[in-house]
Amino acid sequence: MKFVRNTNVFVLFYVLVVSSTIISAKPATFEQDFKVTWADSHLKPIEGGKTIQLKLDQSSGCGFASKYKYLYGRVSIKIKLVPGDSAGTVTAFYMNSDTDKIRDELDFEFLGNRTGQPYTVQTNIYAHGKGGREQRVNLWFDPSAAYHTYTILWNHKHTVFYVDEVPIRVYKNNEAKGIPYPKSQPMGVFSTLWEADNWATRGGLEKIDWSKAPFYAYYKDFEIDGCPTPGPKTTSCASNMGNWWEGAAYQELTPMQARLYRWVRQNHMIYDYCNDKSRFTVPPPECTAAAS
């Protein structure tokens, strides 16, 4: 099968063996920690509430959000994406300050594809109201065949996006070099399933096939740990370097993670705004600062 062609034994070993030793954050439940934000009718708890099913059809997509916002922390969700012909569908999992002008946002967007073609994960980062930092990675497995864990780690040192235990994106805090970093606004956790066939698949060339609708994505094992807000201790919590997500093991990639990150960038990255000369004649400052 196409997806497994590049699978590296090392990655599998790491994901199965090493990752089991990593701290797991606080379990969250959909009922307690989230609320439906778009189309109640299309979002359904199944398996006794352990799993949430999101539906997209011609009448609507749907979405949910955390009840609290968090200032630093780690969020992870297991997701099984829309299977088969998912071209034109987008499943998003993101953190967002939900503020109008000076938005901070950390995005995972899963762009569907025609049957047998690889899903693309687009990540983006908004800091102090400015985004446009897209990167795209084609997944090395079929994300609709089983659940995989998608994680956002956000601390004072950096922000890391993980697919299972593999880092696919690192955005460093280079504020000392004048580069914006999300640091003062708490962010909520959001997810949506929607139609975006004007841009998502092969730049909008592949349209959604409504004869395949409804489209379903599944979510489970929500984990959120961070400094919740509103809450009396948000500020003191956020500046507490004793929080586990600020710990030495999370301040930079371990050598193993760095190796996996290189593997992703070399083998699976299909777009990096840092290298897009048609958009930026001079690469944005964070692109060059990150290397130094």
Ligand SMILES: *[C@@H]1O[C@H](CO)[C@@H](O)[C@H](O)[C@H]1NC(C)=O
């Ligand atoms: C879909 O598949 C095509 C062909 O393999 C690939 O070029 C593209 O990156 C894939 N992803 C999207 C979202 O178009």
